[in-house]
Structures are given as structure tokens and as C-alpha cells.
Amino acid sequence: MTDFIQRFHFSDSPVRGELVQLGTSVEEVLDRHAYPERVARLLAEAMAASVLLTTTLKFQGSLTLQARGDGPLQTLMVECNHRREVRGIASVADDWTEDMAELSLAQLFGADAQLAITIDPEEGQRYQGIVPLDGSTLAQCLEHYFMQSEQLPTRIWLASHDESAAGLLLQVLPGHDRGEDADIWPRLCQLSETVTDDELLALPASQLLYRLYHEETVELYESESVSFHCSCSRERTERVLLSLGADELRGIIADQGAIEVACQFCNQEYRFDPIDVEQLLRGGAVVTGQLH
Ligand SMILES: [Zn+2]
Structure with a gap:
């Protein structure tokens, strides 16, 4: 239908x-x-x-x-x-x-x-x-x-x-x-x-x-x-992460090695490794691609 x-x-x-x-x-x-x-x-x-x-x-x-x-x-x-x-x-x-x-x-x-x-x-x-x-x-x-x-x-x-x-x-x-x-x-x-x-x-x-x-x-x-259609995106997820503050983000990286966020609506997973998180905290766009 x-x-x-x-x-x-x-x-x-x-x-x-x-x-x-x-x-x-x-x-x-x-x-x-x-x-x-x-x-x-x-x-x-x-x-x-x-x-x-x-x-x-x-x-x-x-x-x-x-x-x-x-x-x-x-x-x-x-x-x-x-x-x-x-x-x-x-x-x-x-x-x-x-x-x-x-x-x-x-x-x-x-x-x-x-x-x-x-x-x-x-x-x-x-x-x-x-x-x-x-x-x-x-x-x-x-x-x-x-x-x-x-x-x-x-x-x-x-x-x-x-x-x-x-x-x-x-x-x-x-x-x-x-x-x-x-x-x-x-x-x-x-x-x-x-x-x-x-x-x-x-x-x-x-x-x-x-x-x-x-x-x-x-x-x-x-x-x-x-x-x-789910309106989640990597960019929106980044904004949410930034609102948690640098200490919190670095703490999760220290504990878990990476930050994984799953959208509750569509189950899409967004993964941020230590390099992504540091780039995010420096205000640079996170480059996603084959390098990771
Ligand atoms: Zn979603």
C-alpha cells in the first residue's frame, strides 16, 4: 500500500x-x-x-x-x-x-x-x-x-x-x-x-x-x-555529544575506547573513535571515510 x-x-x-x-x-x-x-x-x-x-x-x-x-x-x-x-x-x-x-x-x-x-x-x-x-x-x-x-x-x-x-x-x-x-x-x-x-x-x-x-x-x-524517515544524523549526534562537555567525552573514551550512540527511532549507530572525539572537541568537522 x-x-x-x-x-x-x-x-x-x-x-x-x-x-x-x-x-x-x-x-x-x-x-x-x-x-x-x-x-x-x-x-x-x-x-x-x-x-x-x-x-x-x-x-x-x-x-x-x-x-x-x-x-x-x-x-x-x-x-x-x-x-x-x-x-x-x-x-x-x-x-x-x-x-x-x-x-x-x-x-x-x-x-x-x-x-x-x-x-x-x-x-x-x-x-x-x-x-x-x-x-x-x-x-x-x-x-x-x-x-x-x-x-x-x-x-x-x-x-x-x-x-x-x-x-x-x-x-x-x-x-x-x-x-x-x-x-x-x-x-x-x-x-x-x-x-x-x-x-x-x-x-x-x-x-x-x-x-x-x-x-x-x-x-x-x-x-x-x-x-x-528518521531525522537523526551524524551531525546532530555530534551536537548532542558536544553538549556533554570535553571531560565527559574523554572519560567515555578512556573507559570504552570509543563512543557509540544508537538512534532510538531507527537503530542507526554512530561511532566516534578517539580521533573523531578530539577533532570534534577542536571544532573541526569529523572526516569520515577510509582513514578510520
Ligand atoms: Zn534515526
Whole structure:
């Protein structure tokens, strides 16, 4: 399946929609770590949600969803940028047992768990909104976020199955009144409510939108492809190392002979030998190649 996001708009109305279906990008993330099924499904849905949410960005940059608590599912983090490149990771407590798969979202993350939505423009100020993870689904928590932070009526449906995920978002565009068709928002929500997980995951976009909204006039935009991409790099790793300070870095070299850093998202390993570290500390670019 080609991973895509499809934007649509209801003619003569202030309501827009987005439909996302992910296969390969979810596989790329799930194949790198062995997650319990429940966690894998939640992570896949969060990836779909992050792609839906990047469509609300009005600039180039990235959006991160991070859920954190003291429950058996410790963290879940997904990130998507304006190029629709997505990555994700979760960490589960060591004492995870299969019966924890039955826990509610709030129980999985524990009491006082929070969902942080961070918007990081390439240029400009970072913004973070935080909502409690007290909804029964991730979609509900995100709807809560939109009401709280943007006062935009928003509905989100998410589904996942066997290394695939899908999502549907409806949102009232800011700065519009609903005109003569005052009940359009509740009507569209009601129609969308009839979508099944199977339809959301498997039906081609045009069929799904016809099945849900055939009595409405829907304008489709060009769909965009979505892919897995990890934004880690040797250069970024160098910046992190430099922030540790010379003493710390030389200490690790003395103990271990080299510094090895693995990206948690994609498992890519970055290795720095003593010469690399000294070059880094002198501020020179580390030359990688056959000499090492
Ligand atoms: Zn990476």
C-alpha cells in the first residue's frame, strides 16, 4: 500500500477533512522494535494522528506527539514534518505482561499521564500544548487539545490493524460562520461516525468518501505521499555529544575506547573513535571515510 494523506473540502461549507492511510511507514517503525501488540497498534494510530495534525501547520517544521506517564506504557512518541515524513517510538516497562493489553488508555499510561503536542517550526518559536491523557481513546484526547488550544471544533477517527493504520479528521476552518447550512457540522460528524475500522483501513480514498458523504459535495485535493524517515544524523549526534562537555567525552573514551550512540527511532549507530572525539572537541568537522 502506498502511504498517503488526502485532503478534501465540503463545497460551500467551512468544513475540511483529511484522510490518511499508512502501511509501509508503520511497518518500518514496528519492524525495528518488538512491541506488544496493543502498544504497536497505539503507536501506529499515533503515527496516523501525527500526519493528520501536520496538515494544520501553516509553516515548514515538525509536529511531535508525546505521551508520558508512570504506567506500564512509559512513553509513546511520534513525529511528522511538513514533508509528511513520520517516525515513532514507544517504551514499555520491563514488567509488561500480556494481560496489560486489556487496560484502558488512562490505565496504560498511568494516573496524571499527559499528552504533549509540540510544534517546532524551522524558523520561529516552538509551541507546546499539553492535555491530560484522560480520554478513552487517543482521538478523544486530540479533539480535546483542539478545543482547548485552538477553539476549533475537530473530530478524529483512528484505526489500526496488522502493521497498518488509518485516520480521518474533520475540522471547522477558523474564521468562518456556518452560513445558511447551520447543521452541517453535526450532520457531517454523524455521517463520519458510521465509518468502520475496516473501511478506514482498506477502502480507496474516493470510495470511502463516497460511502460516507455521497449526499454532500466533496472536493478532493491532490493526495500527498507519506513515508518513514528518521531525522537523526551524524551531525546532530555530534551536537548532542558536544553538549556533554570535553571531560565527559574523554572519560567515555578512556573507559570504552570509543563512543557509540544508537538512534532510538531507527537503530542507526554512530561511532566516534578517539580521533573523531578530539577533532570534534577542536571544532573541526569529523572526516569520515577510509582513514578510520
Ligand atoms: Zn534515526
